[in-house]
Amino acid sequence: MKAWMFHTTHQPFERVEIDEPTAGPGKVVVDVKAAGLCHSDVGILEDEKWLANMTPPVVPGHETAGVISEVGEGVTEWQVGDRVAVWPMIGPFGYNVNGGWEARAEADAEQLVRIPEGVSYEQAAAATDAGMTSSGAVFGTGGAKAGDKVGIIGFGGLGQIGARLAALEGCEVYVAEVKEDVWDAAKEAGAVKVAKSIDEFKDDQLDVIIDFAGFGTTTAAAVETVKFGGKVVQVGMGRLEATINTYALILGKVQLLGSMGGEKSDIERVLKWMATGDLTPQITMIDFEEIADGIKMLEEGKVSGRLVAKVAD
The missing domain is CATH 3.90.180.10 (Medium-chain alcohol dehydrogenases, catalytic domain)
Incomplete structure (x- = not known):
């Protein structure tokens, strides 16, 4: 065969x-x-x-x-x-x-x-993968629940599903995506705000950020953006290494968690x-x-x- x-x-x-x-x-x-x-x-x-x-x-x-x-x-x-x-x-x-x-x-x-x-x-x-991994990151590892402010980095195959699921289950969704031609689609999926970088939402006090891109710089920006005591969930593997600001991680009591499947x-x-x-x-x-x-x-x-x-x- x-x-x-x-x-x-x-x-x-x-x-x-x-x-x-x-x-x-x-x-x-x-x-x-x-x-x-x-x-x-x-x-x-x-x-x-x-x-x-x-x-x-x-x-x-x-x-x-x-x-x-x-x-x-x-x-x-x-x-x-x-x-x-x-x-x-x-x-x-x-x-x-x-x-x-x-x-x-x-x-x-x-x-x-x-x-x-x-x-x-x-x-x-x-x-089975994009859907499962998105759901697992947002609700399993991320622990998102209705009313939470959820940041989504990357509106690709996983990000679009993660953003939509979060919106459907009552979360307030913020999408960071460098490709402006998909911003309208992100808003249609339920995003209340869309920007090129997650750090543009620093004043919005995001409870959890899911990084579906994983390009190192996106992880670093998420750590410096999420609210005090918030979670950053790493899913994307665009780069297998990242340099993060441990000052922001420690003083912000940020939880940086990996999520697979x-x-x-x-x-x-x-x-x-x-x-x-x-x-x-x-x-x-x-x-x-x-x-x-x-x-x-x-x-x-x-x-x-x-x-x-x-x-x-």
């Missing part, structure tokens, strides 16, 4: 033909319909640090949605024909075990999330809002055979919203 394979850093993904999986005990096989591409997929090609968390050769793709085509021994809560999204934190999916850049993927029954009616496969794929409940929250039509993140679609080109698009910053490959009809 068709697949894309990761071998090591500084080598391009390889389009290959591999054997089809079978469902082992406690597992299912998912006929993949849509699989997302992420900036971390760019990262594993460029930075050797990723190899410590991977078992190559491996099929990437940690944003996966499809339909169950085979059920393994002991699986009772799922049936052939169920539409599912895959929680990627087990495995992790696409890093240590084969992910969604293949026609059929084996997944643990414990990592399945049911796709509600009215939610497309491409939306569900985006929910999320829970199945985060995917369920995202799918719930997608099903109502209140959460409609921008998605750019490509064909499965264009995944290598899609990686280049991400690397060059030419993608609006989330990038998802159509694997099958």
Whole structure:
């Protein structure tokens, strides 16, 4: 069957033909319909640090949605024909075990999330990482609740979902985004203010700031902007190192927290809002055979919203 394979850093993904999986005990096989591409997929090609968390050769793709085509021994809560999204934190999916850049993927029954009616496969794929990670950062690590002032740095694939979720759940949202052409979209998502840099909101006393960009300077600005005793949640990995003002960190009693992934409940929250039509993140679609080109698009910053490959009809 068709697949894309990761071998090591500084080598391009390889389009290959591999054997089809079978469902082992406690597992299912998912006929993949849509699989997302992420900036971390760019990262594993460029930075050797990723190899410590991977078992190559491996099929990437940690944003996966499809339909169950085979059920393994002991699986009772799922049936052939169920539409599912895959929680990627087990495995992790696409890093240590084969992910969604293949026609059929084996997944643990414990990592399945049911796709509600009215939610497309491409939306569900985006929910599994961009949605999960955004929700996990805002509500899990960040602890945001209705009435809080929430700063969002970066209105890209994750930031747009994080901002919209925060607004839908009653938070007051402030968006920092350098690309002015998406400012109107940020306001439509519920942002009360939009600016190029988060430090322009210093007087607004933000309770928590989620840095979905992670370019070092954005982290530093967040630490100096959040209110006394506030939280800065680091999600974005645009740069893997940052220089911060420890004076501001210590005297401001700022909590600087890393956030990775999320829970199945985060995917369920995202799918719930997608099903109502209140959460409609921008998605750019490509064909499965264009995944290598899609990686280049991400690397060059030419993608609006989330990038998802159509694997099958």
